[in-house]
Amino acid sequence: FAPSAFTPKNAGVPASTSSLNMALKDGQTPVVIGVAADSGCGKSTFMRRLTSIFGGDVVGPLGGGFGNGGWETNTLVSDLTTVICLDDYHSNDRNGRKVSGLTALNPLENNFDLMFEQIKALKDGKTISKPIYNHVNGTLDTPETIEPTPIIIFEGLHPMHDERVRDLLDFTLYLDISDEVKLNWKIQRDMEERGHSLESIMASIEARKPDFDAYIDPQKKDSDVIIEVLPTNLDKEDKKTLNVRCIQKDGVVDFSPCYLFDQGSTIEWTPAPTKLSAPAPGLKMAYRSEQYFGRDCQVVEMDGSFDNLQELVYVESALSNTKTKFYGELTQAMLALADAPGSNNGTGLMQTLAAFAIRDIYEKKTAAAKKVKQETTTSA
């Protein structure tokens, strides 16, 4: 493996963080979340749902982004959150990977020492200077300054691969998209939107598969929540409709799983078509306890899609422990991003539930830290 030279391509651009983010309050520790998935598996869509739930007027690329006087960045900021893409920790640029002959999924192509040091520094309330991997031209650009914010999300290929990094994460998610669905999504984006050929898409998936299986997929066993996306079970011929399972581990600090109707029971539910209309092959939900890599889990499942997003409030009434603040908030959050992929099926629903769980974890951890601080001040 031949490391390539570091070649800044955006020299001259002021690489400083914007002042959009809400700074940490005195002594506050950022809550750090890891989201793992292969490329093209819906991480950006999930990030949009998440930042939308955390609110704030300004959500966008750090520094305004390239074209707005900013720079090419993978970092997304909103009032409370910073989303950092782990592609920024690639050790080599695209040319360097051609020389090494390794894929970006190979741990040897990623700088886990730096990732660990920088996540730790952010958790300690320190500002970092983080590299940028430029996906437009495949270069490693001049680093950008990242200040710690109350919530920091690390999304990418390997947030749970390195034990030191994993131990720093307060909550972890894995987007587990089955091969069949991944191919369909890739075709939709890379063929229909980017003009790639079917052969090149298939070849790229095949080339990545061994490293995906070796280094990305195993992270799901270490995740607190896994959103599994499979082809529907309702009609074997149907290749478009999705069956989505939200696998939630029991016993995770500050997290209690969402459930359907009655906690601990096993339920299969076909919502009344008059209350939730669904196109063929229909829609079914389920809830049960399962074992996942030897851990007790609770699984909420939605197989099929629905016609009218407003009617989702009917499903919301059957779900408990959604961590919403009022009845209807789940449906409202889905409606706010009605145009995003997955807003008519379980992918959008489970991602939105996961976003509410993250908000809840953040609020619990912040309240606990505040209590400790008050107690320390009182006893001093």
Ligand SMILES: Nc1ncnc2c1ncn2[C@@H]1O[C@H](COP(=O)(O)OP(=O)(O)OP(=O)(O)O)[C@@H](O)[C@H]1O
């Ligand atoms: N829930 C969904 N339902 C249908 N299609 C989806 C869904 N989520 C994502 N897609 C499809 O997959 C493509 C990739 O999604 P997205 O950009 O969110 O993934 P990503 O993991 O951020 O990708 P990358 O890492 O390559 O930037 C979208 O353009 C869309 O076509």
Ligand SMILES: O=C(CO)[C@H](O)[C@H](O)COP(=O)(O)O
């Ligand atoms: O797996 C990926 C994560 O997004 C990318 O393929 C990797 O980051 C390399 O990027 P590019 O293909 O743009 O050189």
